Amino acid sequence: MITVPLNQNAYHTADHSDGWLSAQLPTASFYARAFPIVFKAAWMARQDIYTDGDWSTSSLNILRALEKSGARLHIEGMEHVCASHEPCVFIGNHMSTLETFILPSLIAPYRRVTFVVKQSLVDYPVFKHVMRSRQPVVVNRTNPREDLKAVLEQGCEKLAQGTSIVVFPQTTRTTEFDPDQFNSIGIKLAKKAKVPIIPLALRTDAWENGKKLKDFGVIDPHRPIHFEFGAPMDAQGNAKEIHQAMVQFIQDRLKQWF
Numbered sequence: 001m002i003t004v005p006l007n008q009n010a011y012h013t014a015d016h017s018d019g020w021l022s023a024q025l026p027t028a029s030f031y032a033r034a035f036p037i038v039f040k041a042a043w044m045a046r047q048d049i050y051t052d053g054d055w056s057t058s059s060l061n062i063l064r065a066l067e068k069s070g071a072r073l074h075i076e077g078m079e080h081v082c083a084s085h086e087p088c089v090f091i092g093n094h095m096s097t098l099e100t101f102i103l104p105s106l107i108a109p110y111r112r113v114t115f116v117v118k119q120s121l122v123d124y125p126v127f128k129h130v131m132r133s134r135q136p137v138v139v140n141r142t143n144p145r146e147d148l149k150a151v152l153e154q155g156c157e158k159l160a161q162g163t164s165i166v167v168f169p170q171t172t173r174t175t176e177f178d179p180d181q182f183n184s185i186g187i188k189l190a191k192k193a194k195v196p197i198i199p200l201a202l203r204t205d206a207w208e209n210g211k212k213l214k215d216f217g218v219i220d221p222h223r224p225i226h227f228e229f230g231a232p233m234d235a236q237g238n239a240k241e242i243h244q245a246m247v248q249f250i251q252d253r254l255k256q257w258f
Contacts, residue, residue, distance in 0.1 A: 011075040013067050026069045027219040033065035042126045045133040052108055055134065059105035066098075070221030071206050075106060077229035080198055082110045087159045088232065089193070091186035092200030093177050093250050094168035097215045098207035098225065103166060106227065113164040116151055116185075124215075137165065151189055159193040166200075173214075175205045177254055179247045187242055190235035199230035199246045201253035226257045 022029040041058040044050040063073065090107070092099070100115065107113045116137045122128050137154040139147040155165050167186035170178075190197045203226040208217035230249050233242055 009076060009079045011073065011078065013072040013074075022069050022221075026071075026221045030065055030069035030071075030219045031216070033068060034062055037061045037065065038127060038130070042129040045129040048133075050130065050133045052112060055104050055130070056108040057105075058130075059102060059108070062101045063105055066102075066206070066219070066225070069219055071219065071225055072221070073102075073225045073227070075227045077227075077231075078106070080229045080231055081107055084232075085111055086195070087111065087162050087164045087193075088196045088198050089155075089159070089186050089190040089235070090164065090166045090198050090200050090229075091190075091246060092166070092168060092202055093182070093254075094170045094173045095175055095202060096173055096204040096207045096209060096217070098204035099168075099202055099227075102204075102225075102227070107164065107166070111164045112162055113166060114158060115166045116155070116168070148185060148188070151185055152192055155189045156193045159189075159195050165189065173209060177250060179251070182243075182247060182250075184239060184243050187235060187239050187246075191239065193235075195235065196232040197235050197242065197246070198232050199249045201228045201230070201250040202226060203254065203257040224257070226253070228253055 037058055041050060041054065044054060067073065088111070090103075090113075100117075100121075104113065114134045114136045116139060117131060119138055119140050122131050122136065122138055124131070135158070137151055137158065139150055141147065151167070158165060165186075167189065169183045169185055170181050172181075187197065203224070206220050206223040206225050208220060209215075210217035230246075233245065235242065
């Protein structure tokens with residue numbers, strides 16, 4: 001579990017001396033640690049013994065692998081995550097593969113959670129077993145109307161069962177946040193399910209998108225990793241105002257971090 005005491009709101013990577021391999025070859029150092037974690041998780045998922053606790057532990061081990069490779073994490077707003085166990089919709093910007101791996105360690109210790117993911121993630125070699133075991137909401141990203149229907153129907157069902165949903169409304173992962181590409185699908189889900197929204201701003205470009213394989217990019221430890229959760233928002237309010245407030249929250253944090 002991520003070690004954020006309940007009386008504190010943040011986690012910051014402690015200063016430490018990186019080893020030679022981590023300092024000289026951070027990307028190789030990270031993947032050498034990360035691959036065994038993913039393969040073990042996939043094996044457990046195939047055996048149908050991979051629990052929410054195991055998922056959180058795997059995620060935390062990935063976080064530690066990043067730290068051991070020289071990355072520095074700054075996590076804030078955790079009081080909004082651990083203040084309640086009630087289901088909600090987390091809505092944030094989407095920058096890299098990193099957030100998909102790290103967010104379970106931040107959320108799962110406090111709330112059952114899954115993701116809205118594209119079809120390719122549940123078909124991905126090895127990792128598909130982990131993702132399928134989390135019973136995500138799957139969209140194809142080819143038909144917006146069908147995607148909205150899937151998110152509303154499956155998402156409401158999971159929220160009613162007590163599982164929170166993480167939604168990245170952007171159509172693609174990018175370091176450039178474009179409000180015009182940040183749709184309202186998460187707000188519509190929260191409104192229909194009558195659950196609160198927790199906004200999420202993140203900077204995760206320390207894990208670059210790969211040139212040939214998008215999910216296997218370079219690890220740049222000189223770029224700080226940031227996650228910040230905002231205060232819960234009532235989804236039953238004015239949808240346009242909620243959307244604008246989330247956009248403003250993300251834009252303000254990104255201005256601070258870049």
